[in-house]
Structures are given as structure tokens and as C-alpha cells.
Amino acid sequence: MKVLGILGSPRIGGNSDILLDQALAGAKDAGAEVEKIILCKQRISGCLACEKCNKTGVCAIDDDMPAIHKKILEAHAIIHSVPVYFWAMTAQMKAYLDRWCALFDAEWRWHKAYWPRMKGKRIGLITLCGDSNVATADPIVHSFKNTCEFTGLNLVGVVQASASAKGEIAANEAAKKEAYELGKKAAARE
Numbered sequence: 001m002k003v004l005g006i007l008g009s010p011r012i013g014g015n016s017d018i019l020l021d022q023a024l025a026g027a028k029d030a031g032a033e034v035e036k037i038i039l040c041k042q043r044i045s046g047c048l049a050c051e052k053c054n055k056t057g058v059c060a061i062d063d064d065m066p067a068i069h070k071k072i073l074e075a076h077a078i079i080h081s082v083p084v085y086f087w088a089m090t091a092q093m094k095a096y097l098d099r100w101c102a103l104f105d106a107e108w109r110w111h112k113a114y115w116p117r118m119k120g121k122r123i124g125l126i127t128l129c130g131d132s133n134v135a136t137a138d139p140i141v142h143s144f145k146n147t148c149e150f151t152g153l154n155l156v157g158v159v160q161a162s163a164s165a166k167g168e169i170a171a172n173e174a175a176k177k178e179a180y181e182l183g184k185k186a187a188a189r190e
């Protein structure tokens, strides 16, 4: 059983990365095999809306995303961790999310071959923001929540934390524990 971690911050070793590692530690302790994908190290361009994938289920863009699509399909759960940039998710996370498009048909239903593997797939979300009010990240939560509801994915938990300087979140034991528990929950069977 594989739990995939998706890092949407370009700041490696930063706050999103630290909490994602906590979540993946929780998943590992719950018996999962874990893998982290650092989006800024991947070549992922924006969706071109070429609609070729509507028929084929395969993205026409020749970059690193088709390989990530395979990992998405295979994963038991996917935990995303991303900071707020200008009241929204980072460009890296948005490009990744838009490219999920390839998994749907023209009516925004999962391609038949993918549905059995995507139905109810467990999704986790961790957000970071510099603002002391963690609700600053609510637009990101809104995006993931609606995506999951619309497509039949199972959003198992959201952790919202506040930190500004690189690595500052390491001192926040409560946020680290919450992220760890999210990872455990993501790895659960039901």
C-alpha cells in the first residue's frame, strides 16, 4: 500500500516540507510505503485544454506529469502540502492539479479505466501561511474540497498551520502531531 506525498512549496526543507514529512512518517508507521514528489523538481507545464485526453485518457504534453498520473492511480492515498502564495496555492501545485484533467472524459467523469482506481481515493491536505490566521489558506481548502466532492474522492483530513520563516513550523508540536495523525488516517483502510 503506497501513500504519495506531494510537495507544492519550492522551499525544500521549509514548513510545508516539514509537515509533509510528518504526515508521511504517520503513514509509514501505519504500515504504508511512502513516496514524496517535490513538484518544483519536476517539469510540469500548465494544462493546454487541448482536450486530446478527453478521448484517450492520456495527456498530450510531453513532460513529467504522465509519470505522476501513474503514481496517482496506483496510490492508496495522496497527501498534498502547500503554502499560500498571494491568497492561493503555489503555481507548482496549481499546474499539477490542473493536469489531473487528463484523467477525465469530456463530461468530467473519470475515464472508465481509471474510476475503479480513483473511486473514494483518500486525499489529505496540509496548508501553510505566514498570516497568524490559518483561515488565510481557506481558498486552497475550498479548491481541494470541491475537487474531491465533485469527483468522488475522499478528503480524509485537512491540517492548516501558520509559519513564516523557513523551518519555523518545526517548533509547532501541535501542527506536527496533527500532520502525523493525518498521515496515519490517510493510510487507513476504511
Ligand SMILES: Cc1cc2nc3c(=O)[nH]c(=O)nc-3n(C[C@H](O)[C@H](O)[C@H](O)COP(=O)(O)O)c2cc1C
Residues within 6 Å of the ligand: 009, 010, 011, 013, 014, 015, 016, 017, 082, 083, 084, 085, 086, 087, 088, 128, 129, 130, 131, 136, 162, 163, 164, 165, 166, 167
Ligand atoms: C511569493 C510568496 C507569496 C506569499 N503570499 C502569502 C499570502 O498571501 N498570505 C500569507 O499568509 N502568506 C504568504 N506567504 C508566506 C508563506 O505562505 C509562508 O512563509 C509559508 O510558511 C511558506 O511555506 P514553505 O516554507 O513551505 O515554503 C507568501 C510567501 C511567498 C514566497
